[in-house]
Amino acid sequence: MVFNKENVDYSLYLVTDSSMLPDGTTLYSQVKAGLENGVTLVQLREKDIETKDFIREAVEVQKLCQSFNVPLIINDRIDVALAIGADGVHVGQDDMPIPMVRKLVGPDMIIGWSVGFRHEVETLAEWGPDMVDYIGVGTIFPTLTKKNPKKAPMGPQGAIEVLNALEDNKAHWCRTVAIGGLHPVNIERVLYQCVSSNGQRALDGISVVSDIMAAPDAAAATKNLRHLLDNPSYKFVNLGLKSETVSSETYREVVGQVTRNRPLVQHMTNKVHQNFGANVTLAVGSSPIMSEVKEEVHELARIPHAALLLNTGSVAPLDVLREAITAYNKEKRPIVFDPVGYSATEARRLLNDTLLSHGQFTCIKGNTSEILSLAKLTTEKMKGVDAFTGQLDKVMVAQATRVVAYTYKTVAVCTGEYDFVADGTFGGRYYLSCGLGISAKDIPCVAIHNGSIPIMGDITASGCSLGSTIACCVGGVAPESNLFDAVVTAVVLYKTAGKLASTRCQGNGSFNVQLLDALYQLFHENCPATWSTSLERLS
Numbered sequence: 001m002v003f004n005k006e007n008v009d010y011s012l013y014l015v016t017d018s019s020m021l022p023d024g025t026t027l028y029s030q031v032k033a034g035l036e037n038g039v040t041l042v043q044l045r046e047k048d049i050e051t052k053d054f055i056r057e058a059v060e061v062q063k064l065c066q067s068f069n070v071p072l073i074i075n076d077r078i079d080v081a082l083a084i085g086a087d088g089v090h091v092g093q094d095d096m097p098i099p100m101v102r103k104l105v106g107p108d109m110i111i112g113w114s115v116g117f118r119h120e121v122e123t124l125a126e127w128g129p130d131m132v133d134y135i136g137v138g139t140i141f142p143t144l145t146k147k148n149p150k151k152a153p154m155g156p157q158g159a160i161e162v163l164n165a166l167e168d169n170k171a172h173w174c175r176t177v178a179i180g181g182l183h184p185v186n187i188e189r190v191l192y193q194c195v196s197s198n199g200q201r202a203l204d205g206i207s208v209v210s211d212i213m214a215a216p217d218a219a220a221a222t223k224n225l226r227h228l229l230d231n232p233s234y235k236f237v238n239l240g241l242k243s244e245t246v247s248s249e250t251y252r253e254v255v256g257q258v259t260r261n262r263p264l265v266q267h268m269t270n271k272v273h274q275n276f277g278a279n280v281t282l283a284v285g286s287s288p289i290m291s292e293v294k295e296e297v298h299e300l301a302r303i304p305h306a307a308l309l310l311n312t313g314s315v316a317p318l319d320v321l322r323e324a325i326t327a328y329n330k331e332k333r334p335i336v337f338d339p340v341g342y343s344a345t346e347a348r349r350l351l352n353d354t355l356l357s358h359g360q361f362t363c364i365k366g367n368t369s370e371i372l373s374l375a376k377l378t379t380e381k382m383k384g385v386d387a388f389t390g391q392l393d394k395v396m397v398a399q400a401t402r403v404v405a406y407t408y409k410t411v412a413v414c415t416g417e418y419d420f421v422a423d424g425t426f427g428g429r430y431y432l433s434c435g436l437g438i439s440a441k442d443i444p445c446v447a448i449h450n451g452s453i454p455i456m457g458d459i460t461a462s463g464c465s466l467g468s469t470i471a472c473c474v475g476g477v478a479p480e481s482n483l484f485d486a487v488v489t490a491v492v493l494y495k496t497a498g499k500l501a502s503t504r505c506q507g508n509g510s511f512n513v514q515l516l517d518a519l520y521q522l523f524h525e526n527c528p529a530t531w532s533t534s535l536e537r538l539s
């Protein structure tokens with residue numbers, strides 16, 4: 001009797017691998033421990049085994065799965081699946097073509113397919129609902145399980161593209177399971193980030209191999225995985241993750257907390273910004289450390305009120321940047337990300353995409369070109385690191401900011417004459433199967449303005465230094481304070497200082513000095529009721 005495919009729970013999908021069993025365990029004992037503690041689907045995957053042995057093993061595992069009312073899927077070997085009457089088969093892109101598989105196994109067996117690209121989704125959509133029942137989306141991260149992966153890891157952003165393709169092609173029947181390098185350290189982030197752009201679809205589950213198969217205590221390992229799946233809130237930073245209506249009282253409170261806590265702000269930033277960024281950080285009541293020393297990032301991240309500004313203007317070695325992201329995510333300390341020149345070269349795009357895939361950022365800040373590129377709302381390449389000079393539609397820029405905030409589940413900041421701040425954190429909640437139910441255009445967004453101040457855009461490192469100011473505020477506020485409020489306060493403070501400096505300076509050179517003085521003055525006076533910058537909540 002084949003399992004009713006309408007009732008399959010894809011949430012915790014165990015894929016077996018008998019090559020990594022710890023001493024004293026067997027394939028059977030590991031699968032049993034998994035089933036006893038919340039595994040909801042099992043795939044028997046054996047690449048180097050005689051057919052006779054495979055069938056004997058499959059019959060044994062099948063009995064076990066049936067006793068837990070959990071479907072058994074056979075990887076690749078259609079003959080074995082038919083021979084034992086398995087509940088399903090899973091095939092890869094280079095295995096037997098799906099229509100042939102369906103013809104052999106009949107309409108009731110579950111068919112799974114490994115999918116990594118939009119065109120593969122388009123193909124399954126053309127076949128219609130009688131062919132592929134679920135897809136393994138990946139590989140998300142590098143994995144040791146697949147000896148010779150045929151494509152580069154796609155990261156959560158690649159998985160979102162696949163979810164979007166399913167929605168665009170109306171393949172609503174098709175379920176999804178993330179595959180490849182999934183572990184407790186990244187599962188919450190994958191479930192948190194992977195939602196289709198229309199908000200209607202999230203992942204239906206995650207597949208694991210080594211976390212259970214190689215676990216000396218497979219029961220405990222499975223319990224932990226089950227806990228992550230059943231408690232959908234991802235505390236990636238020790239700040240509150242909701243947007244409030246900010247006011248000058250909010251600004252005063254944030255400045256007061258930064259003053260009291262004097263955060264350490266680690267800068268991994270470009271050469272142009274180094275000196276000015278350190279002085280801006282000091283002016284905003286905080287303590288800078290300009291460090292790209294891999295060996296100290298974990299120690300720095302553990303310092304109370306530490307924050308990281310990661311600015312890819314001129315780039316530290318990738319392994320150093322990734323270690324810093326890992327360290328600050330682990331300590332739940334905020335990271336402000338400034339993808340300088342994101343679309344100027346393919347090298348910069350790839351570097352920034354790699355970093356965006358590696359961790360969770362509390363704030364992503366860029367100029368209009370960088371944000372429009374990140375939101376994939378423009379194909380125009382930046383010329384260097386400066387924003388487009390053309391006239392941009394305010395509504396489109398606000399939408400781009402919302403798309404970046406939504407896609408990366410972060411507080412996104414887009415700078416220019418108007419600064420836009422959008423809150424895509426959703427309170428840190430994630431969802432299986434059904435998505436958020438709302439799309440990017442619905443998330444909270446504010447516009448911050450103080451008239452046109454062209455000179456602010458005419459000096460270098462002015463955007464980078466807003467990044468320093470944001471890092472001071474998100475680093476300095478007390479735990480559980482509101483992230484969105486802290487970011488908005490930084491942007492309003494900085495814009496107000498820019499306005500003040502523009503009235504006092506004689507040109508670019510003196511503007512920098514006046515900007516530092518104005519930041520210092522406004523911060524230390526802490527009278528936001530007198531700040532001249534306006535804030536408008538966008539509908």
Ligand SMILES: Nc1ncnc2c1ncn2[C@@H]1O[C@H](COP(=O)(O)OP(=O)(O)O)[C@@H](O)[C@H]1O
Pocket residue numbers: 366367368385386387415416417418419451452453454455456457458460461462463464466494495498
């Ligand atoms: N025309 C403008 N009017 C007012 N503020 C501006 C203007 N251009 C830039 N700014 C401000 O200057 C800072 C840097 O913005 P921008 O030039 O967009 O970033 P980047 O330096 O990264 O290219 C931001 O704080 C932004 O608010």
Ligand SMILES: Cc1ncsc1CCOP(=O)(O)O
Pocket residue numbers: 270272273312313314340385386459460461462463464465
């Ligand atoms: C000129 C330059 N080149 C690499 S980073 C950088 C500074 C960019 O600073 P900002 O993004 O604040 O303009």
Ligand SMILES: [Mg+2]
Pocket residue numbers: 338340366367385463464
């Ligand atoms: Mg910039």
